Amino acid sequence: LTRQDGGEVIAEGMSLPIYxxxxxLVMTIIRDITARQKAEAALRESEARFKLLFEYAPDAYYLMxxxxxxxxxxxxxxxxxxxxxxxxxxxxxxxxxxxxxxxxLEMMENMRQATPGEILGPVEFCITCKDGRQVxxxxxxxxxxxxxxxxxxxxxxxxxxxxxxxxxxxx
Numbered sequence: 193l194t195r196q197d198g199g200e201v202i203a204e205g206m207s208l209p210i211y212x213x214x215x216x217l218v219m220t221i222i223r224d225i226t227a228r229q230k231a232e233a234a235l236r237e238s239e240a241r242f243k244l245l246f247e248y249a250p251d252a253y254y255l256m257x258x259x260x261x262x263x264x265x266x267x268x269x270x271x272x273x274x275x276x277x278x279x280x281x282x283x284x285x286x287x288x289x290x291x292x293x294x295x296x297l298e299m300m301e302n303m304r305q306a307t308p309g310e311i312l313g314p315v316e317f318c319i320t321c322k323d324g325r326q327v328x329x330x331x332x333x334x335x336x337x338x339x340x341x342x343x344x345x346x347x348x349x350x351x352x353x354x355x356x357x358x359x360x361x362x363x
Contacts, residue, residue, distance in 0.1 A: 258342040274322030306335035
């Protein structure tokens, strides 16, 4: 709509039939929703920007609950591990073949003791990829609280090339 002063507004309206003093009339209510529409557009843009950061980050990013269940992870996590989201989301990292049993138990114990705001790591570990390859990783987790639930936001990078170079230098 265009206001009297020439400014544009986004409006929503509602009309209702009413009966007053023997006459059938229509009552229309128009509400300016410009601010709400702008706030919703800004929120959508913010969500898209953060999804882009998470999804296309060069390191593996993942979100887990404090019981070790995968809630989400990014494309780099898929590329490194060979597992798709549908194969791991909702599953506990201890029941997957990603980590050996001892390392999984050690990481789970550290996760259980984490307090919100605490950064766990860096820690080095190896994962077993879907195709059987072993990939050396270095990772950190940040313990968070969101809507009353404890979460862990983790990031890991592939350090296989670095580990190989270190081994060659030692030789």
